[in-house]
Amino acid sequence: MNLTYLIEAIYLLASVLFILGLKGLSHPDTARRGMIQAACGMGAAIVGTLFRPEVLHGNYLFIIIGLVLGSAIGIPMARVPMTAMPQRTALSHAFGALAASLVGIAEYTIQQPTHASVEITALGLEVMLGSLTVTGSLIAAAKLQELMRGTPIMFKGQQILNLLLFVSMLTCFVLWLTHPTVTPYFYGMAGCAFAFGIMLVIPIGAADMPVVMSLLNSYAGLSSAATGFVLHNNVLIIAGTLDGFSGFILSILMCRAMNRSITNVLFGGFGATVGTDTGATGTMREVTLDDVAVQLAYANQVVFVPVYGMATSQAQHSSRELGNLLEERGVSVKYAIHPVAGRMPGHMNVLLAEANVPYSSLYEMEQINPEMPQTDVAVVVGANDVVNPDARDNPKSPIAGMPIIEVDKAKSVIVLKRGKGKGFSGLENPLFFKPVTGMLYGDAKSTLTNLAQAVQKV
Ligand code: NAP
Secondary structure, X not given: OOHHHHXXXXXXXHHHHHHHHHHHHOOHHHHHHHHHHHHHHHHHHHHHHHOOHHHHOOOHHHHHHHHHHHHHHHHXXXXXXXXXXXXXXXXXXXXXXXXXXXXXXXXXXXXXXXXXOHHHHXXXXXXXXXXXXXXXXXXXXXXXXXXXXXXXXXXXXXXXXXXXXXHHHHHHHHHHHHOOOOHHHHHHHHHHHHHHHHHHXXXXXXXXXXXXXXXXXXXXXXXXXXXXXXXXXXXXXXXXXXXXXXXXXXXXXXXXXXXXXXXXXXXXXXHHHXXXXXXXXXXXXXXXXXXXXXXXXXXXXXXXXXXXXXXXHOOHXXXXXXXXXXXXXXXXXXXXXXXXXXXXXXXXXXXXXXXXXXXXXXXXXXXXXXXXXXXXXXXXXXXXXXXXXXXXXXXXXXXXXXXXXOHHHOOEEEXXXXXXXXXXXXXXXXXXXXXXXXXXXXXXXXXXXXXXXXXXXX
């Protein structure tokens, strides 16, 4: 068979696997299979590329060095705890975008174009989007890892500087398109894009970083699609476009789950409100382990609300064990999942799947909220913002309008927390002061383990 046809057939297979993988990722039941399909697609795309004539006739040594180096960095990176996954993902975006930018710069040097064309336009877009994604993603990773301040970094004249950088970047791009031989225009555009990536992300608060990352992921995808046009590589065009648009849709879905617009996330608002106190005061009622064990053991329905604290304390197995014990006693046990619980979409689904909690026990926010008034005990495992009734009741709250899991409508609410720490948004939560709420302090994992022992004694 002609080698070109073989490569295109492998690329077609890779593209189909990418599409099936994305489809699989849209539901927890099929997510694992989707990941495997997408990984096989990537494997096929790499194999296909190794057969390309320019690679076959080149030197495999550099590819082997790249594979060894990439694996040496990638394997330890994949082993980070789930709570550090957002910053790890941000680093992956930075690497992907850096690769796209470097390929673009290399192609420019090799091709030495003399006049504008569709390919040259794509090359410019690739370097521009890639460069701003590199620095933007690195800043996002640094903020999430707390290597730099998570709160918005703002200074006088910032917006004017941002506008100047943006206009300069576009001007260099247009000038370079009309005079592709003038290299300072090209490198000027790349330099402005690098600086613009930094300036775009520093004024955004860490709480909004998952949305920003998903948006940067979308830029990295579009940059890869542009690389595909430059290299005449169909699988890059398809994979980049899928990545670009799925990242954009995910950003919109996350914003919707927080009742905010993309422009509000990017250009102000939420992050800037970190530390604002909405005025909730009173006394928090502390409850004992034995009291809670009795409540749980004699309940008809218990809803666990697993949130960020479950992830930090790795309490998913203890939640499941306690849930099993209650079910054995005839209690109906459900798990309520808020769309932005934790630090990334699907965070809780992944953890509960790891603990073998059946998908049929997981309930989306819209499904569980109507059941709250009939729920005897809602057990909030390390949450704050996503159960904050101020979002529903106080139009002046910075998180007003963000949909919440309405645990305050349950007959009893037990909040597992280590202390009086605030949530990611930095706001006080009036739920903790309500008469219906009992606070059970301690690390979520050990509290749940102790609760399971106490329930056995009831
Ligand atoms: P949160 O508001 O950050 O609250 C987590 C709570 O967990 C804290 O108040 C903390 O209180 C407690 N905690 C931490 N470690 C614990 C441990 N080991 N044991 C027990 N409790 C522990 O989390 P959330 O309610 O999940 O809200 C998510 C936030 O992230 C929202 O503001 C959301 O908008 C934002 N966000 C999420 C996504 C996403 O995709 N998931 C995207 C964008 C934004 P103590 O310190 O007192 O223990």
